[in-house]
Amino acid sequence: MGAPGEVTHRGRWHRRLDAVCSDPGLLRLVLHPVVDVAAARVAGYEVLSRFPSAVPTEEWFRAARALGRDADLDRVVLTGALSRLDLLPSGTFLTVNASPTSLADPRVMDVLLAQDLTGVVLELTEHADCDPRDLTGPLTLLRARGALVALDDVGTGHSGLLRMAVVRPEILKIDLQLVRGLHQDLVKRSLVQFLGECAGRLDAWIIAEGVETADELDVLRGMGVPLVQGFLLARPGDDFVPLAPEAARLLATGEPPAPAPARHAGDLARRTKTARTVPGAVQAVHEEGVPVVVVDAEDVPRVLVLPAQRAGERPRVEAVETTLAPETPVRQVAARALARPGPVRFDPLVCTDPAGRFIGVVGFEDLVLDLAAVPAGAGHRLPWRTGA
Structure with a gap:
């Protein structure tokens, strides 16, 4: 008590x-x-x-x-x-x-x-x-x-x-x-x-x-x-x-809200692991399960090694033929991604600085989520609201 x-x-x-x-x-x-x-x-x-x-x-x-x-x-x-x-x-x-x-x-x-x-x-x-x-x-x-x-x-x-x-x-x-x-x-x-x-x-x-x-x-x-x-x-x-x-x-x-700045590839680019050789990149993919970029002595990306999509398959090795500038608008990044051939359409895109040096990769999922995102409440309408 x-x-x-x-x-x-x-x-x-x-x-x-x-x-x-x-x-x-x-x-x-x-x-x-x-x-x-x-x-x-x-x-x-x-x-x-x-x-x-x-x-x-x-x-x-x-x-x-x-x-x-x-x-x-x-x-x-x-x-x-x-x-x-x-x-x-x-x-x-x-x-x-x-x-x-x-x-x-x-x-x-x-x-x-x-x-x-x-x-x-x-x-x-x-x-x-x-x-x-x-x-x-x-x-x-x-x-x-x-x-x-x-x-x-x-x-x-x-x-x-x-x-x-x-x-x-x-x-x-x-x-x-x-x-x-x-x-x-x-x-x-x-x-x-x-x-x-x-x-x-x-x-x-x-x-x-x-x-x-x-x-x-x-x-x-x-x-x-x-x-x-x-x-x-x-x-x-x-x-x-x-x-x-x-x-x-x-x-x-009051002052109207400032428009949200347009997002660009550099905003979405994530630094991922790099390697100097393809075998080294393949080994890193096996160990860590993440994409690995092979870069040369000047840090220029040459090859993208991606994790296998199914058990028993080997990591996929793709040459880096095109890259993104960090100022590329997100919508343009999406258009370029979707213009790629089917087998590589949803692969990450590689972003480089003006000197061609590796910055990071833009994942397709991050790209879609960014395009789908809206400011807090913007464009929404409460279900029972009838006025403007």
Whole structure:
């Protein structure tokens, strides 16, 4: 049994949770707008909880988890949040939050599955005790009802990349700790760019939360982040409200994002192992299973040795007859690759500097992935959005 102080503390939290769960009227729900940067309009609203005490909201949910009552609290909050769906403005979405462990509770799933979830984003909070693979079944059911899934606090937490890989969310929310001051922090900007690239691979949108300064907004817009949330543009309120005129003016007068620089062969070239002789290259391919380039005394590539495609076959030896300049545009690289004869069409392409010296090889897979990549959210349209 715990110490007297601990027992008293737990008992106090049980009574608080009992009160809210038995009388949901004690719970106040507010709506925090999510803003579409390009359109200068509200794209959606996140439902946030306010409890009947001076205790911060996060303390309520932390205590509920510690007492094993997170599903009790989530059920009450979700019931109130989803009751707002009938009032949701056309062309917007409603984000509701839930602990991943709550989705294992039939009472919580009953609340969620009781209605059409088109226009609802279920935001999963970070939870150290949850294996994301346990979410596959519940999320399949919720998506079948029309819901989309968002991951909260992306870029922080113990298992963010694993959660992304397993859950395959439609929306990633960049944690405010990464957003705060990113205009002065190269590492933060690099991490946000990385998450934007992850979103592109997942065909997902990203939302940057906690935007509080014009400098942060300008950097995020320049990086192609499509959706933002924060006190700079809108504060939580009791009603569904459009974007305030002053916030719309701030978005309208900002500098447009700079176009992404065209990528070239040199951006994709990867340095691979080299050898001075073909036998040496063949031996290296046998040992390491990667392409090896045979170069002469001036580091000019002469032969490309490729791993065998099937067991029992010998490595393939191909003369390097043409090379790429590093400034060759990626689309032109693709055209040249596809113009090659069938047997070598998908081989790596060799890139050299102006003096003909070996720089690296451009793999066909890297080439395709680069052509398929898009800026974070660019060109996408949320499924329920009907306007421009």
